[in-house]
Amino acid sequence: MASAAKKKTVRTIPQLRAAMPEQDAGQRSRNFAEVACGYRLEDALHEAERCLFCPDPACVAGCPVSIDIPGFIRRISAKDFRGAYDVITATNLLPAICGRVCPQESQCEGVCPVGETLEPVAIGRLERWVGDKAIAEGWSSAPHIEPNGFKVGIVGSGPAGMACAADMAKAGCEVTVYEAFQEPGGVLKYGIPDFRLPNAVIDAEIENLRRLGVNFECNTLVGRLFTLEQMRDEMGYDAVFVGTGAGYPSMMGIPGESLNGVLSANELLTRCNLMRAREFPQYDTPVPVGRRVAVIGSGNTAMDALRVCLRLGAEKVHCIYRRSRAESPARAEELHHAEEEGVEFHWLTNPVEILGDAEGGRAGNVKGMRCVRMALGEPDESGRRRPLPVAGSEFEFPADVVVFAIGTNANPIIGQTSKIRLDKRGYIETDAELATSMAGVFAGGDIVTGAATVIEAMGAGRKAARGIKRYLGLDPESASPERLFGIPVSEKNFARIRAL
Amino acid sequence: MARAAQTDYEIVAREDFSDATYLLEVRHPLMARAARPGQFVIVMAQPHGERIPLTLADFDRRKGTVTLVVQAVGKTTREMQQSCHVGSALHALAGPMGVPSHVNGAAKVLCVGGGLGVAPMFPQARAHKEAGATVIGVVGFRSRELVFWEDKFRGVCDELILCTNDGSAGLRGLVTDGVRLALEKHPDLAEAVVIGPPVMMKACAEATRPRGIKTVVSVNPIMVDGTGMCGGCRVKVGGRVRFACVDGPDFDGHQVDFDDLMARLARFVPEERRALERWSESCRAKEPAPLEETLELPDPFEEVHGG
Ligand SMILES: Cc1cc2nc3c(=O)[nH]c(=O)nc-3n(C[C@H](O)[C@H](O)[C@H](O)COP(=O)(O)OP(=O)(O)OC[C@H]3O[C@@H](n4cnc5c(N)ncnc54)[C@H](O)[C@@H]3O)c2cc1C
Ligand SMILES: Cc1cc2nc3c(=O)[nH]c(=O)nc-3n(C[C@H](O)[C@H](O)[C@H](O)COP(=O)(O)OP(=O)(O)OC[C@H]3O[C@@H](n4cnc5c(N)ncnc54)[C@H](O)[C@@H]3O)c2cc1C
Ligand code: SF4
Ligand code: SF4
Ligand code: FES
Numbered sequence: 001m002a003s004a005a006k007k008k009t010v011r012t013i014p015q016l017r018a019a020m021p022e023q024d025a026g027q028r029s030r031n032f033a034e035v036a037c038g039y040r041l042e043d044a045l046h047e048a049e050r051c052l053f054c055p056d057p058a059c060v061a062g063c064p065v066s067i068d069i070p071g072f073i074r075r076i077s078a079k080d081f082r083g084a085y086d087v088i089t090a091t092n093l094l095p096a097i098c099g100r101v102c103p104q105e106s107q108c109e110g111v112c113p114v115g116e117t118l119e120p121v122a123i124g125r126l127e128r129w130v131g132d133k134a135i136a137e138g139w140s141s142a143p144h145i146e147p148n149g150f151k152v153g154i155v156g157s158g159p160a161g162m163a164c165a166a167d168m169a170k171a172g173c174e175v176t177v178y179e180a181f182q183e184p185g186g187v188l189k190y191g192i193p194d195f196r197l198p199n200a201v202i203d204a205e206i207e208n209l210r211r212l213g214v215n216f217e218c219n220t221l222v223g224r225l226f227t228l229e230q231m232r233d234e235m236g237y238d239a240v241f242v243g244t245g246a247g248y249p250s251m252m253g254i255p256g257e258s259l260n261g262v263l264s265a266n267e268l269l270t271r272c273n274l275m276r277a278r279e280f281p282q283y284d285t286p287v288p289v290g291r292r293v294a295v296i297g298s299g300n301t302a303m304d305a306l307r308v309c310l311r312l313g314a315e316k317v318h319c320i321y322r323r324s325r326a327e328s329p330a331r332a333e334e335l336h337h338a339e340e341e342g343v344e345f346h347w348l349t350n351p352v353e354i355l356g357d358a359e360g361g362r363a364g365n366v367k368g369m370r371c372v373r374m375a376l377g378e379p380d381e382s383g384r385r386r387p388l389p390v391a392g393s394e395f396e397f398p399a400d401v402v403v404f405a406i407g408t409n410a411n412p413i414i415g416q417t418s419k420i421r422l423d424k425r426g427y428i429e430t431d432a433e434l435a436t437s438m439a440g441v442f443a444g445g446d447i448v449t450g451a452a453t454v455i456e457a458m459g460a461g462r463k464a465a466r467g468i469k470r471y472l473g474l475d476p477e478s479a480s481p482e483r484l485f486g487i488p489v490s491e492k493n494f495a496r497i498r499a500l
Numbered sequence: 501m502a503r504a505a506q507t508d509y510e511i512v513a514r515e516d517f518s519d520a521t522y523l524l525e526v527r528h529p530l531m532a533r534a535a536r537p538g539q540f541v542i543v544m545a546q547p548h549g550e551r552i553p554l555t556l557a558d559f560d561r562r563k564g565t566v567t568l569v570v571q572a573v574g575k576t577t578r579e580m581q582q583s584c585h586v587g588s589a590l591h592a593l594a595g596p597m598g599v600p601s602h603v604n605g606a607a608k609v610l611c612v613g614g615g616l617g618v619a620p621m622f623p624q625a626r627a628h629k630e631a632g633a634t635v636i637g638v639v640g641f642r643s644r645e646l647v648f649w650e651d652k653f654r655g656v657c658d659e660l661i662l663c664t665n666d667g668s669a670g671l672r673g674l675v676t677d678g679v680r681l682a683l684e685k686h687p688d689l690a691e692a693v694v695i696g697p698p699v700m701m702k703a704c705a706e707a708t709r710p711r712g713i714k715t716v717v718s719v720n721p722i723m724v725d726g727t728g729m730c731g732g733c734r735v736k737v738g739g740r741v742r743f744a745c746v747d748g749p750d751f752d753g754h755q756v757d758f759d760d761l762m763a764r765l766a767r768f769v770p771e772e773r774r775a776l777e778r779w780s781e782s783c784r785a786k787e788p789a790p791l792e793e794t795l796e797l798p799d800p801f802e803e804v805h806g807g
Contacts, residue, residue, distance in 0.1 A: 180727045182544060182551075182592040190729075219594040221727060225534050247729035251741060258736060258760050260767045267730035275551065275724070281778050284550040284576060285724075286771030364763065411728050412746055416599070 010117050013050045017119040018043040029310045029341035032194045032278060036100070036333075039129045048076040050114060051121045058111040059123060064459040065091045069108060069123055076126060085134045088127060089141040091462075093166045094159065094205045096135055097188060098455050099128025100197050103331045107455070135204040142211045148172035150472050153237040155222045155414070158186020159454045160243030160445025162209060163461030164468075168241075169212040171465075171474050177209075178220040181274065186245055188454070190274040191266065193304050195311070196334075223417035232440050239440045239468045242420075242428060243461060246446035248409040252296070256354030257404075261288055261366035265295070265305040265405035272308050287312065290401025294318045294369060296351060297405035298328040303335060305403045306343045317343050318399070322350040322374050322387040348374040348387065352394065354402055368398040408451055425450075433467035434460060442467055509590040512565055517648035520572045523557070523619075524584055528593060529564030537623035538601025538718065538750050541566070542726040544592035545580045552576050553723045553745075555620035555695075556596060569619030575775040582783070597726045598749045601716070605631040606690035610682055610713075611657070612704055614640040614675035617695030620718065622652060624693050629656040636682050636689070637661065640675035640696075644668035676703045689713050694753060698762045705753035715753035719744050721764055736760045 021037040022028075028035050039047065051073040059069045068087050075084035088095045104110070104124040112120035134140075152168040154161045157179040169175045183189055185202045210216070222228070222244075231237045249264035251257050268287065271277040277287035293309040295302050298321035309317050319338070321328060324347045328335055339345070351369040358364025373393035376385035410426035421429045421437035427450060428443040430436050436443050444460030446452055469475045513525035531541070540555045558567035572578040584590070601624055609628045613621030618639050629635045637657035641647045643666045653660050661678040662670030671678055675696065683689065692715040694704040701717040708715045721744050724730040728746035735744050736757035742748060 180594060181725065182594070219592045221594055221597060224539070224596050225530055247727070248743075248746075249729070249731040251731065251734075253741070257741070258734065258764060260764060264731040267724060267732045270724055270730050276548075280771065281775050283548045284775055286768045286775070288767070413728060416746070 008052050010052070010114055013052065013114070014046055015118055017050065017122055018047040018125075020122075020125060025337075025340040025342075028195065029307070030313075032311055034198055035195050035337055038132055039125055044076055044126060044129045045079075047122050047126055048073050050118075051077075052114060054113065058113060059108040059121070062111040063108045064453075064455045065462065067091050067108075067127070072130065073121070073123075073126060076130065081130065081133055082137075082139060084130045085139055086141060088130055092127075092455070092458065093141075093163060093208070094131070094454075094458065095127045096131025096201045097159070097197060097205055098458070099124045099126070099131055100201070101188075101192060101331075101453075102455050103453060105332045132201075135201065140208045140211050142208070143170060145170060145213065146172050147174070148474065150174070150238045150474070151176075151236050152468065153178065153231045153235070153240045154243065155228075155240065156180075156186060156243040156245060156445075156447075157184035157206075157216065157218075158243055158245050158445060158457060159188065160245075160447075160457040160461040160464075161186070161241065162206070163458040164241045164243065164442075164444070164465045165214045165461075166209055166212060167462055167465030168239075168468060169209070169214050171469055173238075173472075173474075174215075175213070176215045176217055178222050179216065179218045180221045182218050183274065184216050184218060186243075187247075190270045191301065191304065193269065193273055193308050195307065196304070221413065223413040228414065228418040228420065228438060228441055232438075237440075238472055239442065241461070241464050241468065242414060242436070242441065242443040242447060243445040243457070244411050244414055244447045246408045246427070246451050247411050249404065250407045250409060251404055252351070252406060254351060254353055256356055256366070256369075259354055259356045259364060259366045259402075261290065261400055262354055262402045262404070263288065265297070265301045265403050266408070268305055268403055269301075269308060272312065278308075278312060288401050289313055290399065291315045292318070292399050293401045293403065294320055294351075294397065294399040295403040295405055296320045297407070298323075298330055298335075298345075299405060299407075300330050300334060302403075302405035303330045303338050305405050306338055307341060309401070309403070310341055310343065314401070318397075319343055319345045320349050320351060320369075320371065320397075321345070321347055323384065324348055324376065327384045346371075346397075348376070350374050350387070350389065351397075351402075355396070366400055366402050368396055369402060370394055371397050408446075410447060410450075414447075433470070434464040435467055435471070440471065442471075509593040511584055511586055511588055511590070512563075514584065514586055517569075518646045521646070521648065522570055522572070522581055522584075524568045524570065524580075525560075525565045526568065526590060526593060527565050531566050531593070531596060532559045532561050532564050535559040535566060535596045536600030537603065537627040539596035539598045540620075540726070540749060541568070541593055541595030541597065542723070543568070543580075543590055545576060545583060546591050549579075549591060550576050551592070551724060551726070553597075553720070553726060555718070556623065557619035558623055567619075571616050574772050575779045578776070579779060594726065597745055599747070601627065601693070601718075601750050603627045603631045604691075606633055608634040608636065608686060608689050608691075610636045610638065610679070610686070610689050610692040610708075612638045612675060612679055612692065612694040612696070614696035614700045616697065616720070617700075617718070619649065621693070621695050622649060622656070624695075625653065626656040628693075634658045636686055638663065638675060638678035638682055640664070640678060640700075641669075642666070675700055676707060679704050679707050683707060683711065683713075691716070692753075694718075698758050698765065701753060701756075702758035705756070705758075709754055716750050717753035717756060718749045719751060719756060719761055720749065721761060722767060735764075 053070045072084040072087040109120040150173045152173045154177040271287040275285035276283040277285045353370040355368045356364040357367045373390045374387040380386040442464040444464040445457035515523040557569040572581045611625040637660040640663040663678040695718045721733040723733045726745045733744040738755035
């Protein structure tokens with residue numbers, strides 16, 4: 001390896017980051033094709049040269065699943081692309097997805113020392129390049145699997161469920177993933193739009209899970225079709241993982257929210273992405289297309305909603321956020337893309353009422369909002385400066401569609417239908433190994449932590465898988481116990497355990 | 501229990517009650533086992549289709565089937581009327597969804613069904629009967645030819661008041677007239693359950709309010725997922741926002757804001773019209789049977805009683 005010969009320094013590496021080829025902003029804001037087209041081979045090789053191969057790499061610590069980042073970049077440099085893929089998939093099953101949607105600036109790339117003087121190594125883009133190459137070449141990391149007779153049920157097919165399913169399948173378990181929607185993928189499918197994460201990429205990664213022997217059952221609402229207790233006691237699952245996400249959308253509770261034209265970002269995005277309303281009437285599901293859209297909030301979900309509305313044909317799309325740009329929780333790249341595409345941002349602005357066209361403001365359609373200007377005060381619990389309304393600053397803002405993207409809460413169905421212990425806000429309570437209050441039932445992802453990121457959900461799925469392996473006695477590190485909870489492991493009848 | 505083999509939602513029986521109302525019995529053994537009165541399902545007829553909510557009108561645990569009774573009102577429900585035959589299969593069928601109705605063994609219960617709500621009332625009436633209640637049923641249709649399931653209702657009701665708009669069968673009048681009659685005859689009603697178009701549920705809730713009879717209604721807002729994820733189904737109940745698919749669909753009829761519900765049902769009227777027109781044209785292109793006269797969409801504010 002050439003790079004090993006002489007020690008690289010920030011001064012000797014290529015100074016400029018390889019640019020990401022992108023669709024032109026004017027053109028792309030009217031189509032659903034992917035915005036970032038992906039590195040070409042020469043871009044990837046150039047960018048790989050910029051890595052210093054730090055002996056104690058900060059980036060690995062910054063990645064929630066600790067990918068051996070210098071290890072895979074070194075293999076790209078050596079043109080051992082398959083090797084790079086194997087290094088990544090040793091810890092992350094979904095490189096083509098994470099490379100696209102991770103908030104790298106606050107994870108791996110945020111701590112890369114190259115970033116102190118230059119732009120940090122584009123780890124995410126390299127990871128995506130490897131993932132895309134694997135899809136194009138049909139590589140998969142399916143090892144030889146020795147069945148062990150255990151059955152594991154996974155509830156929810158988002159990144160947490162997928163990651164847990166992969167690890168349990170690799171360990172030799174018979175794995176079934178249950179999904180309430182008609183297609184697997186979770187937020188990746190229904191929430192994140194195609195221009196950021198094409199469906200073909202998600203489907204390819206799901207196909208890899210199928211190759212590991214994972215079975216998907218869609219249209220299955222666990223809790224209502226059968227309960228967690230039934231999975232464990234009647235359906236023969238030795239362990240269950242719950243990764244149902246935090247999909248329940250919040251509203252603000254201001255007057256006028258039931259006006260027609262007011263909807264949650266989840267509704268907008270699900271109609272558009274999963275149900276393909278953007279191809280209405282070829283597809284049957286409609287979506288409200290505003291001429292003047294206001295999206296409230298400034299996270300990833302808000303950016304997606306804004307950019308979807310542009311592509312659906314809105315004339316003007318406005319982002320309304322009560323803090324300033326510096327506090328916006330969206331990925332830097334998304335914010336930047338939205339600005340380029342012509343989204344108008346109204347920082348330090350908050351709606352206080354939604355106005356309708358009918359008398360009395362109850363029935364009818366949205367015609368605008370009453371907003372108030374905000375100013376930043378003292379820092380709050382989150383460390384961000386608390387926004388406070390400026391007296392006498394109210395003004396009217398015309399809009400015909402208003403989208404709320406102000407966060408989500410725990411989905412209530414599992415709590416309604418089982419005795420699993422929830423915390424005060426309705427999220428599932430777990431211990432450090434992600435075991436829940438029900439024996440044999442583990443949980444992870446947004447349903448435990450609240451809305452987080454794709455890679456954190458995957459990390460949780462993998463962590464739960466380690467917990468499940470220990471629970472089932474499959475952990476090679478801890479000598480396989482003969483009895484667990486007083487029951488002979490050979491009996492495989494943990495359903496008998498009653499911890500409640 | 502073997503793993504859920506749910507890849508195929510085969511239609512095993514179909515019955516047409518009238519030009520507009522049809523019954524589909526679909527194979528889904530797990531769902532038949534799990535279903536409780538008051539719950540609903542989400543159906544996708546075909547891969548390009550919409551997810552539409554339909555109440556479970558019946559379920560047979562032994563046969564492993566669930567029954568849906570559908571009123572053809574728009575693109576999806578009319579298309580299903582043409583495409584769903586015995587032996588064909590639905591693209592997707594998810595559920596049961598929603599909180600099951602609370603059947604608490606009240607002594608005397610009034611069960612009211614009108615329009616879309618006649619069939620879904622049946623499992624509720626049966627559950628109340630099985631719980632030991634005296635069940636007074638009120639069901640409404642436009643005219644005699646549209647009447648269905650009269651025998652089934654008589655089988656679970658101690659008294660059945662059948663109403664038709666034109667008086668061709670039973671009492672002449674609207675469901676609400678039947679309700680008023682029942683209220684006069686039975687001063688000891690402990691509870692009322694009402695399913696039907698929002699206007700009808702509103703009128704029935706107003707009729708029971710002065711007597712302080714607990715009145716449960718089953719609301720039917722527009723839905724997407726049915727799992728509490730989109731908020732499209734939100735309704736105002738006692739001033740609070742609730743999601744019908746996970747907090748309901750049953751709510752206290754004296755607390756529901758029906759005007760709000762009706763306004764929200766009109767959210768997609770232009771799009772619904774466009775979808776229906778486009779579909780009707782494609783049907784006309786295939787076969788000459790004209791569909792013009794059926795093109796008029798029902799007005800969600802109108803009190804529909806026809807079966
Ligand atoms: C619009 C949007 C954009 C985002 N953008 C980014 C981004 O750019 N980068 C990033 O890192 N993160 C992003 N996130 C956050 C990220 O997507 C989530 O943190 C992550 O998907 C959580 O994964 P999960 O597996 O916990 O749950 P989810 O992805 O929510 O999956 C849960 C699945 O479980 C199913 N389910 C729920 N209840 C049941 C049940 N009872 N039975 C059966 N199935 C059930 C649901 O239908 C769903 O498919 C975004 C989120 C949204 C909404
Ligand atoms: C919980 C629930 C249970 C339901 N149970 C049944 C049932 O058992 N049988 C049945 O026939 N229908 C039932 N419905 C109504 C059914 O979902 C709608 O009729 C259907 O979605 C219409 O689809 P469409 O494409 O045919 O018509 P669209 O083109 O979507 O609409 C045509 C007309 O129907 C009205 N409409 C649309 N959606 C609804 C709705 N959700 N409720 C009432 N009217 C609506 C509209 O105002 C419109 O004018 C139920 C709805 C809910 C929410
Ligand atoms: S998974 Fe995300 S955080 Fe980890 S290396 Fe890849 S892009 Fe960075
Ligand atoms: S921290 Fe940056 S330079 Fe160091 S190994 Fe990681 S990517 Fe390379
Ligand atoms: S239908 Fe989406 S939340 Fe109820």
